Amino acid sequence: MLSKSAARAFFLVGTAVCSLAFVGLTVDTFGRIPEQTHSAAITPEVARGKVLWEASNCMGCHTIFGEGAYYAPELTTVYERRGPDFIRAMLRDPEAMYPGQRRMQNYHFDDRQIEDLLAFLKWSGAVDLNGFPPKPTLMPVAVPVPGKDGAVATSIDRPQIFNQMCVACHALGGQGGALGPALDGVGMRRDAKYLHDWLTDPHAVKADARMPKLPLTPGQIDELVAFLSHLKTGGTP
């Protein structure tokens, strides 16, 4: 039968061995972190951004590297997902992008602070996280829907700005947000002039529009109008 001294020895030896192994692995890990996290890319802006990230308690709602709270989106790869303009607009006015939806505190950041946070988020997106965040493996594949005359939907490439900004609220081919109407077939419902005016300032077209005025350049608006006008199939006219 196990004696008390044997039990104590089990505790002490086990703890000592595991602690030593843990310290050894920690030393090894810190030798590898600089390469895996591109620590050379941690500029003063990134460092300031991290300080601001903590002082604003961003982790109180968001996650980064999957760590934080679960009230607001995961931000590790937000720089790539939404692009700098979307993030800038959001940080300047948290109600700019999702008006009437779940609210974020307005921190009244100045321009330099916004750029620092952007630099931090850009750095975080480049860190090798061993496959996190995962790709949605069960995502329905968007298949071009044949039109009435049998022709498939336009093959015109989606502008980058569409994938970053528009899909936050609108779906196309079943993928994207559900806050605004789906954009399938929008080219049949609206002409180019309407789309142009709408994207320039939704409230000038419709005073009670739920869509905010987006931070788009004239070039981006033209690109989007061209793309949206080609969306002739799918959806309800």
Next chain:
Amino acid sequence: MKYASQKVAYWFFATCMLLLGLQIVYGFIMAFAHAGFDVLHAVIPFHVARATHNNLLVVWLLCGFMGAAYFIIPEEADRELMWPTLAYVQLGALVAVGVTAIAGFHVGWFEGRKFLEIPRPLDYLVVVDVLLFIANIGATMWYGRRVTTTSLVLFFGLFSAALLYLPGLIDTPNQTEDSYWRWWVVHLWVEGVWELILGGILSYLLLKLTGVDREVVEKWLYVIVGFTFLSGILGTGHHYYFIGTPRYWLWIGGVFGAIEPLAFLGMAIYAVAMARLGGRNHPNSVAVLWTVGCAIMSFVGAGFLGFAHTLPQVNLYTHGTLVTAMHGHLAFWGAYAMIVLGIITYAMPLMTGRKCYQAPSAALAFWTSNIGMIAMTLAFAVAGVTQVYLERRIGMDFVTVQKEIEVHFYGLILAAGLFASGVAMFIWNFVSYGLPVDALVGAEMEIEVEEVQVRMVRS
């Protein structure tokens, strides 16, 4: 109580009750926000409520551990507490730091690192405060008449907890390194040294409540804390899967994380076996309920539900979702909240001479709060699994998914109502005990308390 200085524990326990009540209020604020009623946004935004909820938990549990140590150590060391006045000063200082931190959150003073939100200057004050506490119980043990395994395990748990707070103070501009050190505090606390504290308190309660031989109780205590460290130290690796650390952590964290439940399973079997072995029908049956309940619920919450998402191939999808909240709530409740409520239930009649554990509300508090917490865990589980499926597997947008799962937070609020009413009954029971009575000094057991009362009535 055997020694007059044990009654300092009362004030620590009273602080626990206050902070626990407040913690639940902030929990409701968050649950309503998740359900779509963020009505306090302008005054208490979600992140403020979240930091307050978490830090109140940490402070009241630490307060409970300290109170437990002040109650247990004099008795185990067989002498008065070294500096009873210092204990009051130390409690006052802890409360002052806590109030400053919570008030600071409400005006935007943060060092927003999950669980370690309190700003740096206050961190140093916490360290000083905990060192005073360690010195007080350390000196009591050093100059005591005996050193027991139970007191040693409790002491080293508390001492290591103080020591492990320090890696959290390392400053680095690299988020990966920041997170790495943060887990030295958070993981090595809750899945490491806090389990020593839990084991120490549990062993003391089993000794007192079941009457099983000390040699047997303490032998198995060593085996259990041995398993805790064997799995828990390298099990820290399950936080190092996806934060920018090498891939080998997926193996190390996966294997050692998977055996972590064994320590909790051992603890559950230990408590049940000792309770059966003892066969003593302790009059304070509610204390037995909390003690054995704690061991079982910590296995379910920390062990079983922790295992549910510790493997890297599962965690890839559940990491950073409400599944974590599901595990977190039952784990903290089962392992740490319940042991503190257990020692409070055991100590109160000995300090005050009243037998409020006989009131129906005492047992009802146990059942209501536990059923409420299990229901809350289920609500979080449904919300969490739905979120994982829609967002991580199907690729739906975060905001859209959150709208889909709002309804589960109605369920959460209902369950939390049940839980809160259980806790309210516990607090009511605590209040009805009244203040510690000096006449009871020297009475170590319930039966002796009764004798003192008989003498008091006669005189």
